[in-house]
Amino acid sequence: MEVISGYTNTGKRAAAAGEKTPAVVVSNLVKLYGHKNETVRALKGISFNVSRGELFGIVGPDGAGKTSLFRILATLLLPDGGSATMDGFDVVKDFNSIRQRVGYMPGRFSLYQDLSVEENLHFFATIFNTSITENYAMIKDIYAQIEPFKKRRAGKLSGGMKQKLALCCALVHRPSVLLLDEPTTGVDAVSRKEFWEMLRQLKAQGITILVSTPYMDEAGLCDRVALIQEGRLLSIDTPRQIVEQFNRQLVAVKADNMLTLLQSARAFEGSQDGYPFGEYHHVVLKPGYNIGQLAAYLQETSHKNLVVIPATANIEDCFMAFMKEK
Amino acid sequence: MSIVAQQYLNMNEENVITAHELTKQFGGFVAVDHISFSIRKGEIFGFLGANGAGKTTAMRMLCGLSLPTSGTATVAGFDVYRQNEKIKRNIGYMSQKFSLYDDLTVKENIRFYAGIYGKSDRFIKEKTGYILQLLRLEKEADKLVGALPLGWKQKLAFSVAVFHEPQIVFLDEPTGGVDPITRREFWTMIYQAAESGITVFVTTHYMDEAEYCNRVSVMVDGRIEAMDTPAALKKTYGAASMDDVFLQLARKATRPANE
Numbered sequence: 001m002e003v004i005s006g007y008t009n010t011g012k013r014a015a016a017a018g019e020k021t022p023a024v025v026v027s028n029l030v031k032l033y034g035h036k037n038e039t040v041r042a043l044k045g046i047s048f049n050v051s052r053g054e055l056f057g058i059v060g061p062d063g064a065g066k067t068s069l070f071r072i073l074a075t076l077l078l079p080d081g082g083s084a085t086m087d088g089f090d091v092v093k094d095f096n097s098i099r100q101r102v103g104y105m106p107g108r109f110s111l112y113q114d115l116s117v118e119e120n121l122h123f124f125a126t127i128f129n130t131s132i133t134e135n136y137a138m139i140k141d142i143y144a145q146i147e148p149f150k151k152r153r154a155g156k157l158s159g160g161m162k163q164k165l166a167l168c169c170a171l172v173h174r175p176s177v178l179l180l181d182e183p184t185t186g187v188d189a190v191s192r193k194e195f196w197e198m199l200r201q202l203k204a205q206g207i208t209i210l211v212s213t214p215y216m217d218e219a220g221l222c223d224r225v226a227l228i229q230e231g232r233l234l235s236i237d238t239p240r241q242i243v244e245q246f247n248r249q250l251v252a253v254k255a256d257n258m259l260t261l262l263q264s265a266r267a268f269e270g271s272q273d274g275y276p277f278g279e280y281h282h283v284v285l286k287p288g289y290n291i292g293q294l295a296a297y298l299q300e301t302s303h304k305n306l307v308v309i310p311a312t313a314n315i316e317d318c319f320m321a322f323m324k325e326k
Numbered sequence: 327m328s329i330v331a332q333q334y335l336n337m338n339e340e341n342v343i344t345a346h347e348l349t350k351q352f353g354g355f356v357a358v359d360h361i362s363f364s365i366r367k368g369e370i371f372g373f374l375g376a377n378g379a380g381k382t383t384a385m386r387m388l389c390g391l392s393l394p395t396s397g398t399a400t401v402a403g404f405d406v407y408r409q410n411e412k413i414k415r416n417i418g419y420m421s422q423k424f425s426l427y428d429d430l431t432v433k434e435n436i437r438f439y440a441g442i443y444g445k446s447d448r449f450i451k452e453k454t455g456y457i458l459q460l461l462r463l464e465k466e467a468d469k470l471v472g473a474l475p476l477g478w479k480q481k482l483a484f485s486v487a488v489f490h491e492p493q494i495v496f497l498d499e500p501t502g503g504v505d506p507i508t509r510r511e512f513w514t515m516i517y518q519a520a521e522s523g524i525t526v527f528v529t530t531h532y533m534d535e536a537e538y539c540n541r542v543s544v545m546v547d548g549r550i551e552a553m554d555t556p557a558a559l560k561k562t563y564g565a566a567s568m569d570d571v572f573l574q575l576a577r578k579a580t581r582p583a584n585e
Contacts, residue, residue: 038473062503063475187377
C-alpha cells in the first residue's frame with residue numbers, strides 16, 4: 001500500500017487502500033491509563049481484522065477494554081502501542097479521513113437533549129457536509145419508526161427511540177464502517193431483538209459493523225466474534241467455530257434441589273467444572289470420564305427427579321472455559 | 327423436595343411483602359396499575375418486565391421511597407403509607423448504578439453503611455472481619471473501592487446491602503455487565519442469603535437468571551401479566567425457556583419504554 005502522510009490526499013489514499021483491504025485492521029493495540037505507580041492496562045496488545053461488509057462482535061464483560069478499543073478506532077483516543085487502520089486509514093495520522101467514513105454510536109446517549117429529533121439529525125448531517133435527503137435510503141427504515149416524534153426533544157424520548165435516533169445520526173453521512181459501543185446494554189430482551197434485526201438490515205446494505213456487547217447470547221448473531229476479557233482476546237472466530245472448539249464433554253443436570261445437586265456434581269471426581277446454567281447446571285467432564293459415570297454417581301447421592309442429559313456448549317460455556325484456562 | 331418446597335416449609339407461610347391493588351399515577355399516566363402479590367420469607371422473587379413496564383416505580387413504592395396513589399402494601403410488616411421510615415431500616419438495597427463510594431476504602435464503605443443502619447461498633451468490627459474473609463478481600467480492606475475490579479465491587483456491594491441483616495433485600499439489575507463466572511458467584515451469594523432467611527426481590531435482564539428464582543412475575547404496561555414458578559410459566563406458555571415466556575408477554579406491551 002502506498003504511504004501518503006497527512007489527510008489532504010484522502011481521495012488518492014482511498015484509491016490506494018482499495019476494496020481488498022480489510023475494513024478494520026487492529027495490530028497489537030495497547031492502551032494504558034494512570035501514572036507510573038498505578039497503571040491500568042486496558043488493552044494488552046490485541047490484534048484482529050474485520051472484512052468489508054462483516055458484522056463483527058466484540059463480546060466481553062465491563063472492564064474488558066471494549067470502550068477503549070472503540071474510542072481508539074473512532075480516533076477519539078490515542079493508543080499507547082500498536083496500530084490500527086479503518087478503511088485503510090491510520091487511526092492516528094489520518095484521523096480526519098476516518099471521521100468522514102466512520103459512524104460512531106457511543107455507549108452513553110450523546111445527542112443534544114434540547115434539540116428535537118429532526119434538529120439532531122439535521123445537525124449531524126450538516127457537520128458532515130451532507131443532508132438528510134442525500135442519504136435517506138440508508139436510514140429510511142429506522143427513521144420511519146421515530147418520524148412521528150420528529151418535533152419532540154431528544155431528551156424526552158424513550159430509551160428505545162433514543163437508540164434509534166442515535167443510530168440514524170451515526171449513519172446520516174453514509175459511513176463505510178459503523179462502530180456501535182454496547183448499543184443493547186440495559187435494554188430489555190424485546191428491544192434487544194429489534195435492535196439486532198436493524199443491524200441485520202444494515203448489513204444487507206453492505207456496511208461494515210463493529211459492535212460490542214456484554215451479552216454472550218448476542219455473539220451468535222454476528223458473522224464473527226472476538227471474545228475479550230481484561231484487555232486480552234480469548235478467541236476470534238465464527239460463533240459456530242468457537243462452540244465447536246469446546247473440547248470437553250458437557251452434561252446438563254437438574255433435580256428438585258438444585259443447590260445440593262450442584263455440590264454433588266462438583267464433588268464427582270470426573271468433574272472439571274460445574275456451574276448453574278438457567279434451568280440446568282452444566283457439568284464439564286475431565287477427559288476419560290463419561291456421562292454414564294456422572295449419572296451413576298449422582299444417582300447414588302439420591303437426588304429426587306434427577307435428569308442427566310448431554311448438552312451442547314454455547315458461547316457462555318466457551319467464555320468461561322477460556323477464562324479458566326488463562 | 328424442591329428448593330421452593332423446602333423454603334415454603336422453613337418460612338411458616340409467613341409473608342414479608344404483600345401488595346394489594348397497588349397503583350401509582352403520575353398525572354394521567356398510570357405507571358403501576360393495580361398490582362397484587364405476596365412474597366414469602368426466604369423466597370427469591372424475580373421481578374421482570376420490559377423497560378418502561380413500571381418495575382422501578384413499583385420497587386420505589388415497596389422501598390418506602392414513593393407513596394402509592396391507591397391500594398395497600400406492607401413490607402417487612404410495615405405499611406408503605408405510614409411507616410416508610412421503618413421499612414427503610416428493615417430492607418437492604420443494591421443496584422448496578424448505585425452501590426458503593428469509589429473514594430472510600432472497602433472497610434470505610436462497610437463502616438459507613440452499617441453506621442447508617444445504626445449497628446454497634448462491636449457488631450461492625452466482628453462482622454467486617456467475617457465478610458472480608460468470606461469475599462477473600464482481607465488484603466484489599468484498606469484499598470479504595472474504585473480500584474477494585476467490577477466483579478469484586480458487585481459482590482462487596484451485595485454483602486454491604488445485607489450487612490445489617492435486613493428482612494428483605496431489593497436488587498435492581500445487580501449483575502449487569504459482569505463476566506459470566508462472577509455472575510454465577512453472585513447468584514451463589516443470593517442463594518446463601520435466601521437460605522439464611524433473607525427474602526430476595528430481584529430484577530434482571532438476563533433471562534437465564536429468571537430460572538434461578540423461586541417465583542417470577544412479568545410486568546407489562548404497569549400490570550402483572552403473569553406470576554408463577556419458572557417451570558409453571560414455561561408450561562403455561564408452551565415455551566422452551568424463560569426468554570420465550572418473556573418475549574411472548576412483553577410483546578403485548580403497547581406503551582413506550584421511558585427508562
